[in-house]
Amino acid sequence: MADQEAVKLYGMWSSPFSRRVELALKLKGVPFEYIEEDLSNKSPLLLKYNPIHKKVPVLVHNGKPVVESLVILEYVDEIWKNNPILPQDPYERAMARFWGSFIDDKILVTAKKVHFCLDKEREAVILEVCEQMKMLEKQLNGKDFFGGDKIGFVDIVGNIVAFWFPITQKVLGSDFFTSEKFPGLFKWIGKLQEIDVVNESRPPREKHLAYVRAQFEALKIAPK
Template identity: 65%
Template sequence: MAEELKLYGTWVSPFSRRVELALKLKGIPYEYIEEDLHNKSPDLIKYNPIHQKVPVLVHNGKPIVESLVILEYIDETWKNNPILPQDPYQRALARFWAKFIEEKILPLAMKATNSEEKEKEKVVVEMFQLMKVLEGELNGKDFFGGESIGYVDIVATIIAVWFQVTQEIIGVKIVSEEKFPVLFKWIEKLKSIDVVKECIPPRDKHFTYVKARIEAALLKSAPK
């Protein structure tokens, strides 16, 4: 019996795209279903009734949700081209840095896009401190995973791609060659890889979408 693998996602979601990247790196065939989050499909609600969001990976009828959980499931189910280190200690470290990006860096980046100028300045200073810590972990390596893309690199594509678009719109350079040369070099190397390119949203469409989202959020938070 052939395996059935479906991925419910949206084109602009870094969380969906990181799952796609893992599947492509492992060469796993899957069916992709594009979701409209303003008009969620019955399947999405059925497979992820608690959060009702993407990504959702459905393997032989069984749903797995939350991108970090999905990445680990993919790695444990399909053993070829491992994305997590084999050594238990190194695997624990990879999980730590993934959570660092997810729970420390990402919320601050979201805050920076929705803040007034004065607050934005403070948030950006905090962001720079965290990015410096992340750069220290990468220093001396081609990728967070060592010589090839690994779990942390997949999670960190949000910095390599989505941050680049956002920083252009809000006028704050989060990752520049001058401030973070190691991260900047990693971004260029990462974006030159074919499977990564396949998972990057179309630039103009992405820019227009993010700009509209930021403007709508600022309008909503503006004093009436």
């Protein structure tokens, strides 16, 4: 049996990738020590445990590091069998992995372009993001969660869409992500907000808003 007392999570309070691992551990009821990292002054331990990417999150279990949030989620699910977050059916399991990767490799990659492109280009990129979000929304198919009647892998990964996108949108002064355009996703967000550990595993809204606004202002891309 895994030694739960030997679990450490190196993260950063505003990182959606750190927060998704934190959420998975809490859903499993796994006690862990959280170590906050200053990414402008990375600790020697972070650099030791993740020498390739040099970023959070890093899960250290029994002295062994696991990096990259999607990999960590699967590791957590394999080590602690209670409250599974991935489906047991092989096909459904593969589909959950696919949509988790879709969120990170498609939606997030496209959304990042919105921050850095010119106004004329921004409209086309926002349209692309919306098309990808519609593809994701379609997977709910009337369910409360992507995992069915309870939170699962895709819901945990998609937390970034639920709680980080609205913050970024507010700072940018945009309105592409609304309940009118995405009723299914907003219904899903409402269900997520009913879960205590989900609310515990996301940044305080006003602090997060101020942080994102400061980031954009530093890049001189926030609306004046």
